Amino acid sequence: xxxxxxxxxxxxxxxxxxxxxxxxxxxxxxxxxxxxxxxxxxxxxxxxxxxxxxxxxxxxxxxxxxxxxxxxxxxxxxxxxxxxxxxxxxxxxxxxxxxxxxxxxxxxxxxxxxxxxxxxxxxxxxxxxxxxxxxxxxxxxxxxxxxxxxxxxxxxxxxxxxxxxxxxxxxxxxxxxxxxxxxxxxxxxxxxxxxxxxxxxxxxxxxxxxxxxxxxxxxxxxxxxxxxxxxxxxxxxxxxxxxxxxxxxxxxxxxxxxxxxxxxxxxxxxxxxxxxxxxxxxxxxxxxxxxxxxxxxxxxxxxxxxxxxxxxxxxxxxxxxxxxxxxxxxxxxxxxxxxxxxxxxxxxxxxxxxxxxxxxxxxxxxxxxxxxxxxxxxxxxxxxxxxxxxxxxxxxxxxxxxxxxxxxxxxxxxxxxxxxxx
Amino acid sequence: xxxxxxxxxxxxxxxxxxxxxxxxxxxxxxxxxxxxxxxxxxxxxxxxxxxxxxxxxxxxxxxxxxxxxxxxxxxxxxxxxxxxxxxxxxxxxxxxxxxxxxxxxxxxxxxxxxxxxxxxxxxxxxxxxxxxxxxxxxxxxxxxxxxxxxxxxxxxxxxxxxxxxxxxxxxxxxxxxxxxxxxxxxxxxxxxxxxxxxxxxxxxxxxxxxxxxxxxxxxxxxxxxxxxxxxxxxxxxxxxxxxxxxxxxxxxxxxxxxxxxxxxxxxxxxxxxxxxxxxxxxxxxxxxxxxxxxxxxxxxxxxxxxxxxxxxxxxxxxxxxxxxxxxxxxxxxxxxxxx
Numbered sequence: 083x084x085x086x087x088x089x090x091x092x093x094x095x096x097x098x099x100x101x102x103x104x105x106x107x108x109x110x111x112x113x114x115x116x117x118x119x120x121x122x123x124x125x126x127x128x129x130x131x132x133x134x135x136x137x138x139x140x141x142x143x144x145x146x147x148x149x150x151x152x153x154x155x156x157x158x159x160x161x162x163x164x165x166x167x168x169x170x171x172x173x174x175x176x177x178x179x180x181x182x183x184x185x186x187x188x189x190x191x192x193x194x195x196x197x198x199x200x201x202x203x204x205x206x207x208x209x210x211x212x213x214x215x216x217x218x219x220x221x222x223x224x225x226x227x228x229x230x231x232x233x234x235x236x237x238x239x240x241x242x243x244x245x246x247x248x249x250x251x252x253x254x255x256x257x258x259x260x261x262x263x264x265x266x267x268x269x270x271x272x273x274x275x276x277x278x279x280x281x282x283x284x285x286x287x288x289x290x291x292x293x294x295x296x297x298x299x300x301x302x303x304x305x306x307x308x309x310x311x312x313x314x315x316x317x318x319x320x321x322x323x324x325x326x327x328x329x330x331x332x333x334x335x336x337x338x339x340x341x342x343x344x345x346x347x348x349x350x351x352x353x354x355x356x357x358x359x360x361x362x363x364x365x366x367x368x369x370x371x372x373x374x375x376x377x378x379x380x381x382x383x384x385x386x387x388x389x390x391x392x393x394x395x396x397x398x399x400x401x402x403x404x405x406x407x408x409x410x411x412x413x414x415x416x417x418x419x420x421x422x423x424x425x426x427x428x429x430x431x432x433x434x435x436x437x438x439x440x441x442x443x444x445x446x447x448x449x450x451x452x453x454x455x456x457x458x459x460x461x462x463x464x465x466x467x468x469x470x471x472x473x474x475x476x477x478x479x480x481x482x483x484x485x486x487x488x489x490x491x492x493x494x495x496x497x498x499x500x501x502x503x504x
Numbered sequence: 505x506x507x508x509x510x511x512x513x514x515x516x517x518x519x520x521x522x523x524x525x526x527x528x529x530x531x532x533x534x535x536x537x538x539x540x541x542x543x544x545x546x547x548x549x550x551x552x553x554x555x556x557x558x559x560x561x562x563x564x565x566x567x568x569x570x571x572x573x574x575x576x577x578x579x580x581x582x583x584x585x586x587x588x589x590x591x592x593x594x595x596x597x598x599x600x601x602x603x604x605x606x607x608x609x610x611x612x613x614x615x616x617x618x619x620x621x622x623x624x625x626x627x628x629x630x631x632x633x634x635x636x637x638x639x640x641x642x643x644x645x646x647x648x649x650x651x652x653x654x655x656x657x658x659x660x661x662x663x664x665x666x667x668x669x670x671x672x673x674x675x676x677x678x679x680x681x682x683x684x685x686x687x688x689x690x691x692x693x694x695x696x697x698x699x700x701x702x703x704x705x706x707x708x709x710x711x712x713x714x715x716x717x718x719x720x721x722x723x724x725x726x727x728x729x730x731x732x733x734x735x736x737x738x739x740x741x742x743x744x745x746x747x748x749x750x751x752x753x754x755x756x757x758x759x760x761x762x763x764x765x766x767x768x769x770x771x772x773x774x775x776x777x778x779x780x781x782x783x784x785x786x787x788x789x790x791x792x793x794x795x796x797x798x799x800x801x802x803x804x805x806x807x808x809x810x811x812x813x814x815x816x817x818x819x820x821x822x823x824x825x826x827x828x829x830x831x832x833x834x835x836x837x838x839x840x841x842x843x
Contacts, residue, residue: 365542365573366554366671372658373665387663397575400544404554407739409598415663424790447594449752450701453790457747458590458598463739481663493658496665502544502554503589503597503648503674504714504740 120151121193124231126166126183126206127158136160138209143224143231149199149238150275157183157190164206164229166192169215172200179207196235205230241332243273247282247339250326252312255341259350262313265294269328269336270305277330282308284326285338286317286345294326317347364399366406368500373479382485389479396444396462396500397472404502405466406444409458411497415481418490425482426494427451430461430475440471451480458499539653539669540575541582541622546629555648555674556634562679563638570649570673571629574622581621582651584630586613589646589674591709591747595716595739599648599672609645612636613675620651634677642681643712646742648672676714685770686711687741689778692764693792694753696784701753704792705766705778709741716740717768717776721751726761726781738768759786 122145128136140155147153155166166180180192196202203215206229214223215230223230250267254260265284271277279301283291297307312324322345325338350356371392378387398406410428415421430446437443444464452459462475545556546569556568574580587599588608600610615632622628632649650672658664690706703723709715717738723731738749749766762784767777782791 363544365540365575366544367540367542367573367575368669368671369538369540370656370667370669372656372667374658375663377662395538397540399575400542400554402554406554407592407596407598409592409596411601412665421663451697452593452695452702452750458592460592460594460596460598460739463594463596483663491661492663494665495655495668497601497668497670499599499650499670499672500542501592501596501598501648501672501674503646503672504555504676 120147121154122147122151123154123156125158126155126164127162127185128160137227138162138164138206138229139227140166140206140229140231144221144234145232146234146236147196148236149197150195151235152193152195153233154191154193155180155183157185159185161186163187163208165208166204166231167207167212168202168204169212169220169230170201170203170217172198172202174198175200175202178204196233199235199237202233202235203230204233238275241273241275241277241330242334243271243330244334245269245271245279245328245330245336247326247328247336250324250339250341252324252341252345256346256348257314258348258354261315262311263345265310265312265324265326265341266297266307267294267309267326267339268305268307269326271328271330271334272304273334276304277332277334278302278304279306279328280331280333282306282326282328284310284312284324286312287323288325291327314345314347317345319347319349321346361401363401365397366400366500366502367397368408368498369395370496370498373496375479375481378483380483380485380487380489384482384484386480386482389481390476391479393474393476394498395438395472395474396469398440398464398469399472401470403467403470405464406469407447407460407464407501408444408462409499409501410454410461410477411456411458412454413456413495415492415494417492419488419492421481421483421487421492421494423455423494424453425484426454427480427482428454428459428461428477429480430477434476434478435462436474438472438474440469440473442468443473444469444475448477451478454496537577539580539656541580541651541653541669542573542575542671543570543649543651543673544573545569545673546571555676557674557676557678558634559678559680560634560636562636562640565633565635567631567633569629569631571627572620572622572651573627574624577624579621579623579626580653581619582653584615584618584620584649584651586610586615586675587648587650587672589648589676589742589745591740591742591745593748594737594750595707595741595747597646597648597674597740597742599650599670599674602650602652608647609675609677610647612645612677613647613649615649634675636677636679640679641712642679643683644714644743645677645679646674646714648674678713683713684711685709685713685715685772685774687715687717687738687768687770687774687776689749689766689768689776692766692778692780692782694757694764694782694784695790695792696756696788697790701756703751703753703764703766705749705751706746707738707741707749707768708746709743712743714740714742715770715772717770719766719768719775722765723753723757723782724763724765726763731757731762736766736768756788757784759784 125141163182163184168177175198203220205215209229220232248268252263252265269279269282282294285291294308294310324341324345327336327338329335373389373391375387375389414423429451430448432446435443444462447460447463585602588610590598590600592598620628653669656667688708688710692705694703719736721734721736734751762782764782765779769775
């Protein structure tokens with residue numbers, strides 16, 4: 083028994099913990115919605131828990147809210163069916179009804195967001211009439227204890243609060259001969275309802291405002307980090323005022339916020355050195371290796387011999403990104419006799435194209451074995467912008483030696499070209 | 505752009521200076537280490553770009569400069585020659601070999617040297633001229649400058665290769681006037697030899713400017729069920745030239761009757777298409793041999809005698825015509841005799 087009570091106690095504690103977590107989560111969720119939206123709860127039914135003398139009513143039958151707020155109707159635990167059905171709504175607004183609300187038969191709750199301003203009246207179809215919730219009599223009937231209600235929706239107060247600007251910084255400052263400085267700042271909106279930052283600008287020495295950009299690329303939050311590249315070449319040596327301001331989506335323009343201490347334009351310090359580099363174009367080159375099939379012993383039947391040469395290498399160091407291709411052609415094998423070139427095949431598996439250094443590797447154009455010929459067979463291709471670097475590649479070769487081939491040494495002339503053109 | 509004898513003269517002086525500057529290296533026949541050679545515009549005056557490109561009127565001449573680079577560790581004597589532009593299989597510009605006759609726009613190019621010696625890690629600048637014939641019609645003309653390293657022979661004995669390593673840069677001349685892009689596709693065949701499963705379509709550019717295309721290749725059964733679809737990428741096809749477009753098959757189709765369809769869209773939005781029935785048998789053969797042999801001759805045509813091949817088809821047709829004439833005369837004579 084003690085064991086059971088112990089676990090019951092622990093379960094009870096866990097339930098409380100879960101409830102607390104749920105409550106915190108709920109609060110967090112509410113809090114994560116629009117900072118200005120409010121949720122008002124109305125209890126529906128007999129608040130005394132039911133019984134023959136209970137009164138069917140809405141416990142906060144007349145409320146005033148702000149546009150965008152939510153009203154939630156929760157069923158009282160009275161064991162009865164109720165609902166919330168509109169009687170009067172502002173022009174252009176849709177009627178609404180909750181359907182049955184019963185604490186014993188979910189749903190027991192109904193929520194609605196009121197965006198349009200005006201007066202809404204409603205009633206319970208089980209315990210009142212629509213005619214008892216007109217604009218003319220709803221207040222009197224609420225006072226009389228009928229199950230009718232009223233929601234007055236007021237316009238939200240306009241956002242008249244301008245954003246503020248902080249953390250204005252410029253780099254480098256002093257400029258030390260730089261042609262421009264990077265200007266950054268943080269712009270934050272406030273007030274109710276809370277808006278978002280729509281734009282930001284800077285000005286130098288009270289000159290014309292110049293637009294800045296959001297660091298994250300888009301002005302869409304209540305706080306934005308902003309930046310601009312400010313040219314300073316035309317400024318005179320000495321101190322200058324740089325200011326930043328933001329504008330929110332309600333059109334409120336913030337006050338100028340100045341860079342503390344100003345921008346100090348200075349020449350390059352004596353003895354200072356600058357790092358610079360001039361990148362010179364290299365060449366488009368290709369290195370090919372011979373293909374050796376070695377010794378082939380005639381067997382009285384056609385024989386297909388594989389060969390994989392040492393690694394070939396293509397290198398595009400031109401720095402133009404204009405693309406290139408490698409082509410292959412061959413004669414037949416000659417020696418004691420002839421082995422025609424159509425018996426000589428090549429393929430270039432893409433997996434055997436390895437980037438030593440550079441961007442996108444060239445693509446194989448011959449994934450399955452194809453016969454060589456006097457025509458140029460495109461083996462590799464780098465399209466514009468790709469193939470800038472060094473790439474090892476290893477083609478696979480295959481030679482079919484016909485049964486009728488005369489014994490002896492054979493050689494084919496293979497031409498490998500790296501091409502630059504359209 | 506006008507011809508300028510003074511520019512040519514100064515270019516030749518520059519070449520001489522460049523070659524003299526390289527006089528310290530020893531004449532080397534072949535590289536000990538890897539060959540790394542390149543040729544590209546010297547940017548005077550062709551501007552920035554990976555290849556030479558000009559717009560020139562018929563009869564016009566210009567001069568320019570190519571820089572030859574030897575990034576390898578051995579001094580090299582490189583062969584330098586003008587080559588006609590050709591279209592590689594699957595498209596893209598490539599260059600004819602040195603032995604192929606100069607009948608195309610490569611004859612528009614001239615340079616005073618046929619070999620250039622370049623020290624290890626060195627460069628040489630070579631001036632050249634481009635002369636457009638007076639009767640050249642409008643359109644694109646593609647040739648190129650090619651450098652070639654000494655042949656690299658394989659190990660003696662056995663079965664092997666001798667590799668000829670080259671680098672080429674295009675010289676593209678646009679003669680102003682009316683232009684047309686016109687790709688023509690001719691039939692589809694299938695190569696099913698062991699290890700080789702690809703569909704092949706002969707492609708011709710009947711227009712007068714460089715064009716290319718992208719599209720889709722589809723294989724369907726005879727009753728219209730799709731077997732597979734593959735993207736088709738056709739690189740540059742030179743005007744008046746022909747090549748082959750090959751599409752790798754993702755698998756070896758079962759024997760049966762199929763329809764292969766290829767549709768290509770040119771950059772100007774024009775489309776070319778072809779649909780061919782393909783009967784796949786049980787025997788795995790190269791069904792493209794005949795097509796490739798016929799179509800790769802390009803402008804030279806099927807009846808060309810320039811490649812040294814025996815024109816058996818032409819001879820057969822002529823023989824048939826002769827026999828028909830003899831039979832006709834005999835028949836006529838017999839009828840006259842009867843009359």
